[in-house]
Amino acid sequence: MTLAVALVFGSSALVAADGMISIELNKAEDTEQGCNSLFLFDNQSGHQLNRFQVDLVLFDDKGVHARRLLLDMAPLYDDKKVVASFLMNDLACNQIGSMLVNALPNCANSTGAELDCLGMLDVSSKSSIPLEK
Numbered sequence: 001m002t003l004a005v006a007l008v009f010g011s012s013a014l015v016a017a018d019g020m021i022s023i024e025l026n027k028a029e030d031t032e033q034g035c036n037s038l039f040l041f042d043n044q045s046g047h048q049l050n051r052f053q054v055d056l057v058l059f060d061d062k063g064v065h066a067r068r069l070l071l072d073m074a075p076l077y078d079d080k081k082v083v084a085s086f087l088m089n090d091l092a093c094n095q096i097g098s099m100l101v102n103a104l105p106n107c108a109n110s111t112g113a114e115l116d117c118l119g120m121l122d123v124s125s126k127s128s129i130p131l132e133k
Contacts, residue, residue, distance in 0.1 A: 021122070025123075048078050050112070052124055056071055101131070
């Protein structure tokens with residue numbers, strides 16, 4: 001019985017890492033199509049991330065859920081910054097009160113080992129829209 005439990009639970013163990021992964025909301029600007037957000041990802045985790053997804057939740061200016069996005073940013077190379085732009089169709093920037101990194105549902109290194117990326121995550125914003133975790 002103990003062996004079966006170890007096999008079931010052992011496969012989901014996260015590999016601890018001492019580095020840092022930073023996500024910065026660098027800019028948010030309105031376009032004709034909606035709010036275009038520019039993010040800066042900085043991988044200082046010590047690992048190349050072959051899987052890296054961000055569960056991002058947007059709240060309006062009253063704190064009410066407005067939209068949810070799943071951003072797939074892989075691969076993220078170690079010691080490398082990446083800029084990515086995401087368009088929120090039909091949503092003006094002034095309608096977004098805040099953004100929340102709700103989870104990092106997929107985060108694995110180049111060998112396929114799942115990492116504790118949420119534990120390494122640091123978020124910030126240079127925009128008027130706060131980015132939180």
